[in-house]
Amino acid sequence: xxxxxxxxxxxxxxxxxxxxxxxxxxxxxxxxxxxxxxxxxxxxxxxxxxxxxxxxxxxxxxxxxxxxxxxxxxxxxxxxxxxxxxxxxxxxxxxxxxxxxxxxxxxxxxxxxxxxxxxxxxxxxxxxxxxxxxxxxxxxxxxxxxxxx
Amino acid sequence: xxxxxxxxxxxxxxxxxxxxxxxxxxxxxxxxxxxxxxxxxxxxxxxxxxxxxxxxxxxxxxxxxxxxxxxxxxxxxxxxxxxxxxxxxxxxxxxxxxxxxxxxxxxxxxxxxxxxxxxxxxxxxxxxxxxxxxxxxxxxxxxxxxxxxxxxxxxxxxxxxxxxxxxxxxxxxxxxxxxxxxxxxxxxxxxxxxxxxxxxxxxxxxxxxxxxxxxxxxxxxxxxxxxxxxxxxxxxxxxxxxxxxxxxxxxxxxxxxxxxxxxxxxxxxxxxxxxxxxxxxxxxxxxxxxxxxxxxxxxxxxxxxxxxxxxxxxxxxxxxxxxxxxxxxxxxxxxxxxxxxxxxxxxxxxxxxxxxxxxxx
Amino acid sequence: xxxxxxxxxxxxxxxxxxxxxxxxxxxxxxxxxxxxxxxxxxxxxxxxxxxxxxxxxxxxxxxxxxxxxxxxxxxxxxxxxxxxxxxxxxxxxxxxxxxxxxxxxxxxxxxxxxxxxxxxxxxxxxxxxxxxxxxxxxxxxxxxxxxxxxxxxxxxxxxxxxxxxxxxxxxxxxxxxxxxxxxxxxxxxxxxxxxxxxxxxxxxxxxxxxxxxxxxxxxxxxxxxxxxxxxxxxxxxxxxxxxxxxxxxxxxxxxxxxxxxxxxxxxxxxxxxxxxxxxxxxxxxxxxxxxxxxxxxx
Numbered sequence: 043x044x045x046x047x048x049x050x051x052x053x054x055x056x057x058x059x060x061x062x063x064x065x066x067x068x069x070x071x072x073x074x075x076x077x078x079x080x081x082x083x084x085x086x087x088x089x090x091x092x093x094x095x096x097x098x099x100x101x102x103x104x105x106x107x108x109x110x111x112x113x114x115x116x117x118x119x120x121x122x123x124x125x126x127x128x129x130x131x132x133x134x135x136x137x138x139x140x141x142x143x144x145x146x147x148x149x150x151x152x153x154x155x156x157x158x159x160x161x162x163x164x165x166x167x168x169x170x171x172x173x174x175x176x177x178x179x180x181x182x183x184x185x186x187x188x189x190x191x
Numbered sequence: 192x193x194x195x196x197x198x199x200x201x202x203x204x205x206x207x208x209x210x211x212x213x214x215x216x217x218x219x220x221x222x223x224x225x226x227x228x229x230x231x232x233x234x235x236x237x238x239x240x241x242x243x244x245x246x247x248x249x250x251x252x253x254x255x256x257x258x259x260x261x262x263x264x265x266x267x268x269x270x271x272x273x274x275x276x277x278x279x280x281x282x283x284x285x286x287x288x289x290x291x292x293x294x295x296x297x298x299x300x301x302x303x304x305x306x307x308x309x310x311x312x313x314x315x316x317x318x319x320x321x322x323x324x325x326x327x328x329x330x331x332x333x334x335x336x337x338x339x340x341x342x343x344x345x346x347x348x349x350x351x352x353x354x355x356x357x358x359x360x361x362x363x364x365x366x367x368x369x370x371x372x373x374x375x376x377x378x379x380x381x382x383x384x385x386x387x388x389x390x391x392x393x394x395x396x397x398x399x400x401x402x403x404x405x406x407x408x409x410x411x412x413x414x415x416x417x418x419x420x421x422x423x424x425x426x427x428x429x430x431x432x433x434x435x436x437x438x439x440x441x442x443x444x445x446x447x448x449x450x451x452x453x454x455x456x457x458x459x460x461x462x463x464x465x466x467x468x469x470x471x472x473x474x475x476x477x478x479x480x481x482x483x484x485x486x487x488x489x490x491x492x493x494x495x496x497x498x499x500x501x502x503x504x505x506x507x508x509x510x511x512x513x514x515x516x517x518x519x520x521x522x523x524x525x526x527x528x529x530x531x532x533x534x535x536x537x538x539x540x541x542x543x544x545x546x547x548x549x550x551x552x
Numbered sequence: 553x554x555x556x557x558x559x560x561x562x563x564x565x566x567x568x569x570x571x572x573x574x575x576x577x578x579x580x581x582x583x584x585x586x587x588x589x590x591x592x593x594x595x596x597x598x599x600x601x602x603x604x605x606x607x608x609x610x611x612x613x614x615x616x617x618x619x620x621x622x623x624x625x626x627x628x629x630x631x632x633x634x635x636x637x638x639x640x641x642x643x644x645x646x647x648x649x650x651x652x653x654x655x656x657x658x659x660x661x662x663x664x665x666x667x668x669x670x671x672x673x674x675x676x677x678x679x680x681x682x683x684x685x686x687x688x689x690x691x692x693x694x695x696x697x698x699x700x701x702x703x704x705x706x707x708x709x710x711x712x713x714x715x716x717x718x719x720x721x722x723x724x725x726x727x728x729x730x731x732x733x734x735x736x737x738x739x740x741x742x743x744x745x746x747x748x749x750x751x752x753x754x755x756x757x758x759x760x761x762x763x764x765x766x767x768x769x770x771x772x773x774x775x776x777x778x779x780x781x782x783x784x785x786x787x788x789x790x791x792x793x794x795x796x797x798x799x800x801x802x803x804x805x806x807x808x809x810x811x812x813x814x815x816x817x818x819x820x821x822x823x824x825x826x827x828x829x830x831x832x833x834x835x836x837x838x839x840x841x842x843x844x845x846x847x848x849x850x
Contacts, residue, residue, distance in 0.1 A: 049607050049610055049611035050611070051604070052609075052610075053608050056601065056607075060201070063208050063229075064208075066548065067251045067252060067548045068206065068253060068546070069251075069254025069336060070254070071207070072206065072254060072255065072298065073334070075317075076321075076324075079318055080314055080594045083596075085596060086594075086596065086597060088598075091203070093203025096751070096752065096753070096754040097754060097758065105230075108231055110229050110231070111200065111208065111229045114201065114208075123613035123614065123755050124612070124613045125612070125613075140237075140251050144232045144233040146231050164336060165254055165336060167334065196669040197669070307805035307806060308737065309804065310802075311591065311592050311801075311803070315592070318593060378805070380735050380805040380806075381805050383807060384807065532808055533673065534738075534806075534809075
């Protein structure tokens, strides 16, 4: 990759993920876990499921943000060192989905955090999730190249 | 040294968010405070809408036991409207329910291996689970949230190709499950970690109202499929139960249920072939609306699930109430865990198979 | 006869080896992840993956809860580099053992210096792992001394087999503890204590700890190669220990701390003590005298 130093290339080759469910039906969460298994195997891209917000680069968030999860989500986001990427997986995370009218939901992750990539679907398939992570890495690469100019 | 450790809602081993405050003495758990409610979206309020739309909304209470919720709901509405569902639809519903049980048990068996620190087991069992996920996608069009049920029957039929694919998938799965179950039941390190740990006595299981494999592993031989809904009476269904009540017994029950489900799917597929083609959906007139109330019980992969529906002749339903199995099972953690180590907490949580999105709705 | 694995007396070679050791350690960690993935029916990351991890971590915002953590992270890496340096210069095995102990203690102190329950429990478990591994290592080093009359790495030129087979077996038995692999990866049990003593490190300080881990892996495998003299056998035992360890990791679950102590104190330590007895000249003389007495007397 021309124009990027080793550290920046490292960010594209080794994105560590943390996954958090803010109140979804759990369908997308199971598909995220399925991405780690042999059929889809995201470790080929250097992705590790770290589960520790202090070691994470990519936040995979599902669910329409119930009022009780809201503060937890903000805490987790603030604990993660930069640079970091937030990916909203599933229709609920993108816009509230079928739960958009419910009384206890905020209505999508972007009401709380800045979202970089939206992955629609109910439930989002593992292929779509992998595609979304690749798009996020492309976006990160373009941001780093822009910053150099 | 007394410490209080917060566990969840975000933790590598938890698939669903709930919070436990552990009161620890060194590494031994002395007591715990449960806090659920992170998944409470307020779904029962939005179910007060057109009864045909609710079928697709109620599916999204939970992504793992989605078919069961639609099954319970449509059975309740059919009971209110006094509909007789075509036989072919009943057989297809049984096949889908058992396939969902298979995918759910394979999921929790994999997470059990992961909780024990045996990542290889997690990888192998989820690799096998992909077989049933591909089959479900072939039959219904989606891996999760199948949208197969509707009031009056099912929406999609199983043609010859799909029946052949189902037979092939079940045969391959049974062979592979034979291999992974041998490891689960006989491996020395797994037995050392799980036998005799987190026991739930029969009296506690009955007093707390636990259901499903959690109760059946403690000697309570209660399975709602025994009451004879769908076509279970023709499939010679018998409940599967153990008496030890520890982590090992709970997984033993699930493994044996897996093999039972393979047998039942095979027999149901054969019944489908002998039935020949037929109706799968009753035609319901637009002015035929439910008026009354009904209460049905279904056996979800996690246990007994209640659905109550009340309608009053208007297009919108008046009330839908769901009582899910994990709602009953999760309190059992406070009886199982005191005295156990911190290392046994993730394993015990996985063996009760918590589905918090069902619990909180 | 010089081979990179045998200890040369020349001054330049040890310095080059020490400089190259992080690279070799990282490749070893990469081989570890790739082989583990293959055993799990997956493709796995490329072999250079650990280096990309380090580059990325160096570019992260470094947050620490307590500045003392920085000191302990650097202490961990520093003591590991010193230990490897002593090894490559042919120095004292006892010094190497104590330097690795200091490194692990730095890790534990770093874990205790934060007010995080997971780091605290991880620190306690790391201490238990230390108490399980170090006695066996010291007993093995004592057995080597009794056979070769020297603690210096440069003075060991073979002749250890077959007398030191019990010591080698004991070291193999406690190898999973040091390599943080099932059934004894208790301190960093991902599903229980998130990352154990490493939970509160992030960014560049976590990169420092990762490099320390690679060097620890390299050092313990190199100590095992001391038991044989032939260079090709050394390579075989190095690779064989790594592959055997990965097979064991992928074939069993994690046990808990009670089993860790039972296993290492009741099984591995007696095996190492047998190794001391078998390698000691005094002991063998005693056995000869006893058998002569029985032969003549009976």
